[in-house]
Amino acid sequence: MEIVFASRHESSPHAWVHALQQALPEHRVRLWDAEGPAGQADAAVVWAPPAGLFAREPRLKYLFNLGAGVDALLTLPGLPDAVTLVRMEDGGMAVQMAEYVLHYLIRQSRDLGRYAGFQAQAAWRPLDDIEREAWPVGVMGAGVMGARVAQACAALEYPVAVWSRSGREVAGAQAYGQAQLPQFLARTRVLVNVLPLTDDTRGILCRATFEQLRPDAYVINIARGEHLVAADLLACLDSGRVRGAALDAFEQEPLPPSHPFWADRRIEVTPHIAGASLMGLTVQQIAGKVRAVVRGEPITGVVDRARQY
Ligand code: GLV
Secondary structure, three states: OEEEEEEOOOOOHHHHHHHHHHHOOOOEEEEOOOOOOOOOOOEEEEEOOOOOHHHHOOOOOEEEEOOOOOHHHHOOOOOOOOOEEEOOOOOOHHHHHHHHHHHHHHHHHOOOHHHHHHHHOOOOOOOOOOOHHHOOEEEEOOOHHHHHHHHHHHHOOOOEEEEOOOOOOOOOOEEEOHHHHHHHHHOOOEEEEOOOOOOOOOOOEOHHHHHHOOOOEEEEEOOOHHHEOHHHHHHHHHHOOEEEEEEOOOOOOOOOOOOHHHHOOOEEEOOOOOOOOOHHHHHHHHHHHHHHHHOOOOOOOEOOOOOOO
16 A cells, blocks of 8 residues: 555654554555645545645545544545545544543542642641542543543543443443433533534533533533534633633634633633544554555444534
8 A cells, every 4th residue: 555644733754654553554645745646545544634735646545633633634625535534533532532531520529729838828728628520521422532531531430421332331321312311410510521523512512501500610621612502601600600611622723812711710721631542553453454455354433424423
């Protein structure tokens, strides 16, 4: 196979090409070159690929996305119908997302943020003991990442539920299907979003959703900014319905300096780092899939375009 690596955002594209070539010595891996002659690539490894990719690489049969979310890929102008899209299923992301969620969950449930203030006053002031039953976690999304997040919270004995289109079971968590969203929200205080962005999930973190949560709720969004209706979150923070939020993804990235989220003490902003694709694991996963494709075997992670993930 000839494989081209094409990304507008990747700061070290040569390192990716090198790692892919090392993992796939029997194939040819090269860097996308907008100036060079039209290519003969059979597959492309992409993250925010350049606009000219499809016109210049007419033989492409596979597009391997460096991320789990393919929302941006699906709306690329010129994306040929016949290209098989493959999303990253983990690439080291799931465990990082679990860490991220545990961090913000525990800061809330243990009130750990308050001790810094006490320390500044040299005050020895133990807060109340934790009551895990008071912090039921609800994870939206039961794929590789949602499951890992849910299991991590369950391992620390928080009551955990997962909600997904399919109602998929996750060990240690209570599973809710699509039609059971109201029941899922009603038992949830810490709402974690790990859903793919689709026409059905856009704007799902809105006032109607927040108002169904348990009182004094907390919201963690580690999926896409478009899942969240920013004005609704701010209104629910003001009304006290939601106590705070940890947000890692935004409609516009980087988040503009003038955005109200930056200065809001109830919101913790992180720059889309909750679950990064780690080069070694990502390359291993893509190499395994390339080899399976060449052997004519089925692969997982193939995007269903009608479902949008
Ligand atoms: C990151 O946002 C991803 O889609 O993997």
